[in-house]
C-alpha cells in the first residue's frame with residue numbers, strides 16, 4: 008500500500024519552498040510531501056545515472072530486479088542534482104495530485 | 112567511464128614484506144589489454160572539493176601490460192559426492208528427503224542427481240513449477256524418461272518427498288507430503304507410473320545434492336538448475352522402499368533392517384562447522400559443500416525448545432541452498448607480487464588501467480611479522496569491508512528515504528548489477544529472499560575501492576589515510592584479519608591504534624584483542640561511528656570467508672529466522688555484541704544510537720570539555736562549535752552516530768567533551784533502543800539523536816578517544832587540514848603517542 012499522506016495541490020507555497028531549496032532541510036509540511044513522493048515500490052523508481060562524474064546525470068528508472076539493467080530516460084539530462092530533484096518533484100506532484108504544478 | 116568493464120581480486124588481503132600475493136582479473140569484451148602497477152594509496156575522494164585521487168608507484172616486476180580476458184565464475188551452492196562403490200549396484204532405486212522449497216515457481220530445480228546426460232544413464236529428482244516432484248531416469252540410449260507427480264509445491268513449507276523405481280515391476284511411485292497440515296491443501300499427493308523396467312539407473316557420474324551437472328570446471332562438477340531452499344536427510348537406496356521404510360529413514364541412524372538397501376543417507380546435522388556432509392550409512396559416501404550453503408538452520412522437526420544447533424543438532428539436519436552464493440571465484444592468476452623486502456607498511460593496490468577503465472585491487476602491506484615499524488597502527492576494518500562488499504541495495508532498491516534524495520547510480524553499480532555471479536553483500540537478500548549471512552573476499556568487491564563514489568568504508572577511510580600522510584606521522588597498517596589471527600600481541604607493539612570510519616563487524620578474537628589492548632596501557636582512537644556492533648565469525652579452514660547473523664534487533668536490512676541466531680562457523684551466538692553482554696560503550700565509551708544520510712551536523716563543546724583532564728584535546732581551539740563542515744553531508748556529526756550512556760556501559764569517569772545537535776528528521780534512533788513507539792522520532796524531536804565525543808583513561812596509563820560519528824573523518828581535509836576537527840584529532844594523536852601514562 009502506498010503512503011496515504013494527502014498532497015493538497017493548492018499548497019504551491021510548499022512547492023515553491025522545494026524549488027528554492029530542493030536538498031533541504033525542508034519545513035515539516037514540505038517534508039511530509041517529499042516523504043510521500045520518495046516512498047513506493049522499487050520497480051520503476053527514478054534514479055540518476057552518472058554520465059560525467061560531478062557534472063552530468065541522466066534520469067533513469069530501475070528495474071527492481073537483480074541483473075536487469077535500469078532504463079535510461081535519455082531526454083532528461085541534468086547538470087545539477089538540484090535541477091534533477093526539481094524535475095522529479097514536478098512529475099510526482101502531477102502524478103499524485105492529478106494537477107500539473109504551475110508556479111509562474 | 113560510462114561503463115565499468117574491468118575488475119579483479121587478490122588471494123590475500125594483508126601481506127608482509129617477502130610474502131606473495133596473487134591477482135586475478137576479468138575484463139568484459141572491449142578491454143583487450145590492461146596496464147597493471149602496484150601503487151601505495153594516499154588519497155581517494157574525487158569530489159570537486161575533495162583531496163582527489165593520489166597514489167605513489169611502487170616499482171615492482173608487476174608493472175606492465177597484460178592481456179584482458181573474461182573469466183568465468185560458477186556460483187550457487189550445492190553438494191558433491193564423488194562416485195563410489197556405494198552406488199554401483201543400482202538397478203531399482205529410492206530417493207527421498209524432506210525439502211523446504213523457497214522458489215518452487217521460479218524454474219525447474221534439482222534436488223538430487225547422478226546423471227550422465229549424454230549416455231542416458233542415471234537418475235535425477237526435481238521440483239517443477241507446475242508438476243511438483245519429477246523423477247528422471249536414464250533410458251540407456253542417450254535420453255531420459257520423466258515421471259511427474261502433477262501438483263505444484265507451496266513455497267516455504269516443509270514436504271517429505273520420495274520417488275521409487277522397481278526394476279522388476281517397472282513401477283514408479285512419487286509422493287510429496289506437506290508436513291504441516293492445512294485445510295484445503297492441494298499440494299500433497301502421490302502418483303504412480305508404469306514402465307517397462309528398462310531404465311538405466313547406474314552411472315559413474317558424481318552425485319549432486321541441490322543441483323544437476325553436465326560438465327566440470329576447475330576440478331569440480333559445475334552445478335546447474337540449483338535448488339533454492341532447504342534439504343534434510345536425503346537418502347539414496349537400491350530398492351523401491353515402502354512408505355513405512357521411508358518414514359523410518361527420517362532419523363539420525365539407518366535402521367539395521369535397511370542397511371543393506373541404503374546406498375547413502377546424509378545427516379547434515381553432523382559437521383555443521385565444516386563443508387563436509389556425512390553419510391551415516393555403512394558406505395560412508397561423504398560429500399563436500401560448494402559455495403557456502405547456509406548451515407545451522409532449522410530442520411522440519413524444529414520444536415523451538417532449543418535455540419542453538421549445538422543443543423539439539425537433530426533439529427538442525429537441514430542445509431539451505433541458494434542459487435546465488437559464492438565463496439571463491441577461483442579465477443586463473445593474472446600476475447603475482449612478491450612484496451619487496453623493504454616495502455613500507457601501508458595501504459596498497461594493484462592499479463589496473465585501460466583507456467578510461469580502472470580498478471584498484473586493494474590490499475595491505477603489514478610490517479614484518481615480528482615487529483612494528485611505527486608507534487601508530489591504522490587498523491583497516493576488513494571485516495566491515497567484507498560485510499559491505501558488493502552491496503546491491505542502491506541500484507536494486509534505490510531508496511530515497513534513507514538519504515532524503517534521489518539515488519545516484521554509478522557505473523560501478525551498473526557493472527555489479529550486470530554481474531550477479533560476483534555474489535552479494537551481507538546487506539542483500541539471496542534470490543529467494545533469504546538474508547545473506549556469509550561473505551567472502553575471494554571475489555571482486557566492487558565498492559571496496561579507494562575511489563568509489565559512494566564514500567563509505569574504504570573510500571571514506573581514505574580521508575583518514577590522506578590526513579595521516581599530510582601529518583607526516585609514520586604509521587603501520589594492519590587489518591581485522593591480522594588482529595583476529597595474532598591477537599593483542601600484534602596491537603601491543605604500538606603506542607596507539609587508530610580505527611577507520613566504520614569498524615562495525617567484530618569477531619570474538621578481534622574484540623578480545625582490542626579490549627585487552629585498552630586494558631594494558633594502549634591508546635585507542637576510534638575515528639568513526641557504529642563500531643563494534645555486529646558479531647562475526649571466521650573459519651580457520653575457510654580463509655577469506657566470514658559469517659554473521661542478523662538476530663533479535665539492530666539496524667538491519669534482513670533478520671535471521673528464530674532459532675538461527677547461532678553461527679555455523681563457530682557455534683557462537685550471533686547478532687549484536689550488545690546481546691552478548693559486550694556493548695560498544697563499554698569498549699570505547701559510546702555506541703550506535705541514530706543514523707541519517709541527508710545533512711550532517713556539528714558538535715558543540717560541553718562542560719566536560721573544560722575539565723583539566725581534557726585540556727590537551729582542545730589545545731589551541733577556542734571554538735564552541737566543532738566540525739560544521741565536511742565532505743559528506745557538510746558536517747563532522749553525520750551518517751551513523753554514537754552516544755555515551757552509563758546504562759549501556761560507558762565508564763563512569765568518561766568525559767563527553769562534545770555533543771552534536773540539530774540533526775534533521777532523516778536521523779532516526781536505532782530500533783534496539785526504542786521500547787514503546789512514540790510520536791517523537793527524528794532528529795528534531797528526539798533528544799537521543801545525537802553523537803558524543805568521548806574521552807576516558809584506561810588501566811595502566813592507557814586511554815580511549817572516540818569521535819562518535821562516521822562523518823568525523825570527512826571533516827579532516829577541510830581548509831587543507833586547518834580546522835578544529837583536524838586540530839582536535841592531531842592533539843589527541845600527539846598525546847596518545849606520548850609514552851607519559853594517563854592517570
Ligand SMILES: [Fe+2]
Nearest residue numbers: 613615641751
Ligand atoms: Fe554499517
